[in-house]
Amino acid sequence: MGSDQAPSPLRGKAREDAILAAAIELIADIGYERVTMDGIAARAKASKMTIYRKWPGKTELVAEALRRHAEGDALHIADTGTLRGDLLVSVEGIARALVGERGPSLLGLLGAIRVDPALRELVRAQILGASDRTAAEICRRAAARGEEVRSASAPAVLGLAVAQVFLSIVLDGTAPDTAARHRLVDEVLLPLLAHKG
Known part of the structure; x- marks a missing residue:
């Protein structure tokens, strides 16, 4: 979460994909209710500021993650x-x-x-x-x-x-x-x- 976390070398679409993948993994692991933006950021090795620039909240991020996952499948x-x-x-x-x-x-x-x-x-x-x-x-x-x-x-x-x-x-x-x-x-x-x- 804070400064202990190594920054992700990913940029652009690769970083976005990593964030969405982290959301999917966390939902599968611990359930939607327990997923937080902090948890997604930590799993994706991304800053919360990066996440909030693209998605206003957990609902929108999770919905896009589910949509991408379903389309891929x-x-x-x-x-x-x-x-x-x-x-x-x-x-x-x-x-x-x-x-x-x-x-x-x-x-x-x-x-x-x-x-x-x-x-x-x-x-x-x-x-x-x-x-x-x-x-x-x-x-x-x-x-x-x-x-x-x-x-x-x-x-x-x-x-x-x-x-x-x-x-x-x-x-x-x-x-x-x-x-x-x-x-x-x-x-x-x-x-x-x-x-x-």
Whole structure:
């Protein structure tokens, strides 16, 4: 924290990335509520002045860290060659993001989201934005392959997938297994998205 800390040699984007990575690590290690700007600064070997120049507070810093983390993880949806395959990959990605396979889980942030309106709105916007972008990409690919899809329904269908996977994790204590993900796609999502002849 103070002058005992060796200054970071990182500059610009590299320093910003280190700060965001430190926030993600700390949330995963100790939970959002216990993370402080001092702790992030110490972990990133950055000054608090540097952090406050870019982010007005912990909520904004954490929201950007979560957004960057999710973008790095999730919106690389493999093109499987079919609408069904792309939906399966998307549902698997949703499950990974919610349980925090490589970072903090959304479940671990629930308490903070409930009491922090600013964080709640930022996380909400990120989830909806990611669902919309994923839905648009899946539909664009399907249409390019000649598959008929209800593109207008796609954001709601992906939102339904997020809600179902989230509920499954809350009630079962674990992400849906392969069979459950296949049932969700085959019995719910695909019938809602695929255009019937």
